[in-house]
Amino acid sequence: MLRWLIALLFLANLLALVAVRGLLGPTPAAGGRDPYRVSREIHPDWLKVRAVTAADANDQAVVGAPAPLAPIEASALQ
Structure with missing residues (x-):
């Protein structure tokens, strides 16, 4: 019995x-096996890459910076 298990x-x-x-x-997991991906793209020439302007950058979170303080006013309890 043990021989069969081994x-x-x-x-x-x-x-x-x-x-x-x-x-x-x-x-x-080897990847890179999708040769038809490029032929299935719809209008790849419509994609435009542009730089982020200063106005657009204001909306972006700064990674690693402290969170901004919320503009909340507090008063003493009575």
Whole structure:
């Protein structure tokens, strides 16, 4: 009984080795296997890249800076 278990584990390890080495084909995480992506793009020439102006930059959060203080007024409780 133990011999069959060891043989089964050995075969499972061989199958895992073959899969990791890529002998069964590329893994799904390999990426770069979508050759039709460029042909499926709709109007890629319409995309325009422009620099961010100072007015647009005011809306953007500054990463790493402290959060701005909210304009809240407080009064003493009575």
